[in-house]
Amino acid sequence: MDIHFGKANDQDKLVEECFHTYFEGLHRYAFTILKDNDEAKDAVQAVFLKLWEKRADIDEQQSIKSYLYTAVYHYCLNVRRHEKVKDNYLAQRPPVFEHRNELVSKETHRRIMEHIDNLSPQCRLIFSKSRFEGRKYAEIAADLGLSVKTVEVQMGKALKILRAKLFDIMVMILFACLFL
């Protein structure tokens, strides 16, 4: 059945190796865009299907990597565009994974919200628009009359502060003890 047997066999293995090497990174990346684990998995598999079809032309490792990330990126953007069209018809998308809510740690959530409330007003507003409303950086910037760079800086600041508050508490206590 398979016409290029000798070479194809090596290429098959190469595709499988790429799958093992890049699956996690690609899936995580797809999730950041799609916000859905299953859709992200579908995206990665669709991209690998395409890679499989092109396997005879594959030559180098480095180019495969950027090919895969770029293909996932475009595939996800297409899915999102498609969803927007659907949303216009459905008016309101039903919340898909509501039954998982009970699994989210309410205590952790409460602690994080507390720290978000303590961010500076601009920082908090930008973080909330990105995290809770899923707005794009460009939209947030336009809304608030800021540059995209400022949004970027504030988002970085928010993450840095939250991580420090939530995870470095132990370190600070240790330091405090040392100097007492």
Add this chain to the structure above:
Amino acid sequence: MSTAENQNLPYELLGRYFSGEATPEEAMAVDDWIREHRDHRKVYDQVAAIWDDAALQQRYQLPDRATALQELQERLRPRPAVRRMTGIGRIAAAVALLTGVAAVLFFILRSHHTRNTLAQVSERTDEAIRRDTLPDRSTVVLNSHSSLQYASGFQDTVRAVKLLGEAWFDVTSRPDKPFIVSVGDVKVEVLGTSFNVRQSDTTIAVMVKTGAVRMSRGDSSIQVKAGQEGVYHIARKELGLTAGAFNTNQLGYATRVFNFEDMTLKEIAAQLEKAYGVRVVFENKALEGCTMSSTFENKPIEYVFEVISVTLNVTCRIEKDQVFISGVGCGG
């Protein structure tokens, strides 16, 4: 981690990444950065946890890579093309079909012939639990002091396994090939789902996490659905459903999903020891009685103990497969 290192962390890049703004190049940069150093992975996990936990919506979960590859390979298998055929084509197709039937018959007969000689695979655990993938890519987590037996390759018309003790099964869906667990007098039949089977001296209990299973003993049977627990009383020879939902923590050894509610650190440690294959050592015995509430959903062990340290104001030190808990206490 030192403060100097903290200042150089790419928070803006991570912000773009988690917000779904990252270009392919930036996503690659994030992944390269994660791989660069163990500490980077840790920072990444922490920021990801904050990002995930901030909103009550779907969290990131890495799918099982082996299953994903299997699914991909199934899609890669060439499908016969549907085409309109001419006269010669039809004859050729008929010949091909006959050859095919003959080949299938040959293999069926041959496999019948060899079935009895097929090797049985046996697994047995002592103290440590064991995670394994079955020939059909279903996963099984065998709890301590249990054993599992099945025909290697699952070539039979059903996927039959024999269990002694307790195990968690996450069964791949194969509607044409039911998965059947025999445990004591009871048979648990599924098409594709995840569930736990526990055999004790007096009962055989089946807790179903997703899908549904059929539990049968002789002629009688019951259906057990997601969230339910079916119990067989060995002495009374009776099948029935337990009222209410079962405690998710009972499956924690396999799923690493825990919902601790006002539990003592000693009880929590006992459950985590099983799930993560570690030993927890209390350097200050008084800490065993500290209580806390928290939920963990298949989190890295470092994350779990970090949350415990912060919540209870104790110090958790992970050294290989031992975790040392110390500190003055949670009372003050």
